[in-house]
Amino acid sequence: MENYWKYFSGDNENWGIKLITCGYEQINRNAEYPVKAHPDSHLFSWEEGRTLPDYYIIYIPTGGGIFESETGQTEVKPGDAIIINKEEWHRYKPHKNLGWEEYWLGFKGEYIESYVLKDLFPNNITHIKAMGYQTDIIALFNHVLRLVGTPTKLMEKVLFGSLIQLISHFTIEDRVKINTNRHEYIVQSSIDYIRQNITNQIDYKKMSERFNLSYSQFRLTFKKATGTSLNQFLIAERIGLARRLLHNTDMEIGEVANRVGINSVFYFSKLYKQKTGKSPSHDRRNQMTV
Template sequence: MKDFIKYLTSSREDENWGTYLTSAGLLRIPPETEYPSPTHPGGYFFTWENGRILQEYQVNYITEGNGILENNHGTFNLKKGDLMVTFPGEWHRYKPHSKTGWTENYIGFSGPAVGFFLAHKLFDPENPVISTGIHEEILDAFLRVFELIKTEPPGFQQIASGMLIKLLGYLVAFQKQKEFSGKEIAGIIEKARFEMRNEVDKNFDLEQFAANNNIGYSYFRRMFKNFTGLSPRQYFLQLKIMRARELLLTTDKSIKEISYLLGFESIYYFSRFFKQKAGTSPSEFRK
């Protein structure tokens, strides 16, 4: 794909969608080249001396070369495979090293729903560089957005915003996978999930499981939550609710029988927890 820079318009309909793109570009900056290009429009151009403040988010994937990013929280080195995030209203500046240049792939975006996705701890102005390495899925996500916005077909903002959310999901997933790659605890967590599913109709002793696998329960609980987003107990209870839904829809068992079968201490606790997770009571769900 050839280098390009594009600034995108958005309608009220696009903005009401919740997330919309504002800019995008692919730039190959050779060594010893002026940066940024003086052809940038006024709202985006900056000098190293002054930096800039944008009113949008940007994700910028460096696929060749090295450089530097500075914001109000510090100075951050950038290398091939790093992705930097800049935030609206935040002063920043960045540039490639003159000896290496770099290749940058960036997307600017905004909208009321963006904060929901970027509330994840991975996206932090104090740590704005995400070291993902070069991943085909991430690069392909950028390139698919670039291909789409070149022609701006009807509804392109809605499609592009979906692609962007998928990209952000990849970033979160790869960082989680990186945390557990090659570690014994990952296998233990998978074993726990397997056994929980097999014993969903029983009471699964989580502390005994940890002891049987020669790890402390507090460590197991913390790592399990990092891996799945849920504590082991919450995970197991959600499996029980999934099983309860199945039994309510496919059997004639009473709610009391299902509660007993799944090991809940009382029908009242079961009904309250079911409504909390399913949004409706077991009896209403069955209707």
């Protein structure tokens, strides 16, 4: 199984929240989308779109694509969340040349209707929320996925708290600010571009030309702001993606390396241990305790 998801048909409602589905996918460049293994109730085509009877959050840490609802069409960037209102037509897909990584939740319930809905949908419509790349959101999604993979009575109680915590992140104001400083704009735009193209080959010299900077000026600007070089930042981002793939899928290590844009399994394993302190196989075996 290259991706992980779970759909619930029974009565799992606790304290006013019913979890409909949750999951994780990493859609490679030029891959078919959506993945056909989903239930018919959640499959859709770009041509027709779909409506759903419940509320959904789709969070995109890396890659990029396009989203359209009844109010218009919007680009989806790294760190964006698609917040879907029930019974509202919509469609979305990653760009073929980028692919994307997605986490999602589908949910409903009295607690949501009473306490969360007005903050989750301030204008009562499906929309894109610019959350930015947030490791705490990713950690919470991973935690929820681990919980639903171990169904026990204790899990149900812990899951309720985790769902409230996760959904609450998406009820606050957008985290992405407009940078008025040119250097801040250059660095943030570069980070966004790297996360959009995380599995592609990136030409840093062409990136520098986008900002009318020499290559050396561009490298210095980025390193001064982030404390790391462009290439080391890309490596760290790829290892972060690889870790999520190891924890949330059962891909072979060689496939994980290929998915994150590293062709050599030996080199990938070496980088992975340097960045995480663990080998890829050891990290996968111990993921439940991470």
